Amino acid sequence: MQLTSIPKNETERLLAVKSYKLDRSQYDQNFNIITNLACSITNMPNALISIVEEDEVWFKSAKGMTICSSERNLSFCSYAIANDEDIYIVENTKKNLKFINHPYVKASNNPVVFYAGVCLIDKNNHKLGTLCVIDHKENQLNNEQIKNLKLLGKQVVKLIELNKSNHKLKQAKRKLIKKNKMLKGFASQVAHDMKMPLANMILTADILKKKYNKSIDEKGTNYLSNIKDASLSLSSYINNLLNYYENSSIDKKNVECFSFNQLLEEVIDILNIKVNCRINLPEKDFDIVTNRAALELILLNLITNSLKYNDKPETVIDVFLDTEHETHNYISVTDNGIGIAEEKQKKIFKLFSTIEETDRFGQRGHGIGLSTVKKLVSKLGGNISVKSIQGEGSTFKFSIKK
Structure with a gap:
């Protein structure tokens, strides 16, 4: 037919x-x-x-x-x-x-x-x-x-x-994943290539100050100190950037059961705190099941910020864990630091967004840490928020899926 x-x-x-x-x-x-x-x-x-x-x-x-x-x-x-x-x-x-x-x-x-x-x-x-x-x-x-x-x-x-x-x-997603992979590889390569010259600059500045101390005036010494500080800051920036990209591939299925308080104690040991500080752990310890490495990095970032952005004679940090909810665990980190202005609270989790010029140690933030935290929390099936009052302190509360 x-x-x-x-x-x-x-x-x-x-x-x-x-x-x-x-x-x-x-x-x-x-x-x-x-x-x-x-x-x-x-x-x-x-x-x-x-x-x-x-x-x-x-x-x-x-x-x-x-x-x-x-x-x-x-x-x-x-x-x-x-x-x-x-x-x-x-x-x-x-x-x-x-x-x-x-x-x-x-x-x-x-x-x-x-x-x-x-x-x-x-x-x-x-x-x-x-x-x-x-x-x-x-x-x-x-x-x-x-x-x-x-x-x-x-x-x-x-x-x-x-x-x-x-x-x-x-199709667009596949292309973005491919480009992102290329960018991560490029960023990683560039970062590693920059680390050695930066280490040489830091070492050279120290050698010059020590070897030619009597020949260089105070102004010259200050210049060398500025070179070293800038190199250290750039090295920190590179490490944070690498950390951000490397942890974008955290596998949320790679989970284990562990003591929450024990993890906190290990985080505190890693920080090697040099300032007057009191960190209050949850009164009752709980075993939780999640990606341990991801949660450790989240807590490291949040507690580090509580230490850095604090102007009180004694830094006080309270960590709380709520396991009563059916689908998620809720964790909060509260400090008595300098606080965050209300108009800045909405943008602090954006990459490269900073809220203060310098911390208590005179270092400038790079706006990567909290962005990394948000990404990791999202990978663990949760959300993060902040409540803060300037001059009194901040509370970061986040959830992780059970």
Whole structure:
């Protein structure tokens, strides 16, 4: 059999069909729900979502029929998209001269006698295929059923267009992941290449001060001190930046059970605190299950900030753990430090955002630590927030998924 006609915009229509990049799986529940509804609305035993390509018609969803594809010349959907109207109905194919000898009509088992196909028309007026209902006996649709079938057809088009948008997003995500990997590699290489020259600058400054101490005046000594301080600051910046990128790949599935208070004690040992400080651990210890390395880094950053940004004779830090919630553990770190201005609290978790010129040791922050903390908390399935009063202190509260 040959089609009597093809759509006027066939070349553009075929390009449009390919552009949507639909897969041929019939297991997508979103499409299957629509064919189920089509059968229910029209009281028909069969419904298909067809995509019409150059030589073949394949079915994204099939209700009541076990069929994946058909030759285009044999498909009723081909007649539907070649029709000028947006719906094509044949109430009795056995009485229609165009189909009387059609193999699907003459079939001994379950012949196609009634057919109604709503064209799937995209925003550029391309007929991609049809949403059709089929019966094995003569039948008809009333106006309400036709109206509802057309509405379902529009929903199919929205699903197809959404599929295309999702495909583009996945492609963009893959490209971003690839670029991010390249940037991380580049940043890591540059950082490591810079470490040795910086170490040499720090060492050279110390040697010059010691060896030529009597020959250099106070102004020259200050210059050397500035060189050393700047080199140390840049070295710290590089280490923090590397830490930020390296911990972006923390595996949240790499979990273990451990004592929270023991972890805190290890963090305090690592910090080797030189200032007058009192850190209050939770009164009751709990075992928690999460990524230990990630939580250790979070606590290191938060407690370090509590130590650095504090102007009190004694630094007081309270760490609290709440395990009573069903889905998350909640941890807070409270200090009696300098606090954070309200207008700055919203941006402190952004990369490279700083809130103070220098800390108590005269060092400038790089705006990386809290950004790293936020990223790690997110990786652990939680959120972080801050409450602070200038001159009184700050409380950082974060959650981690159980």
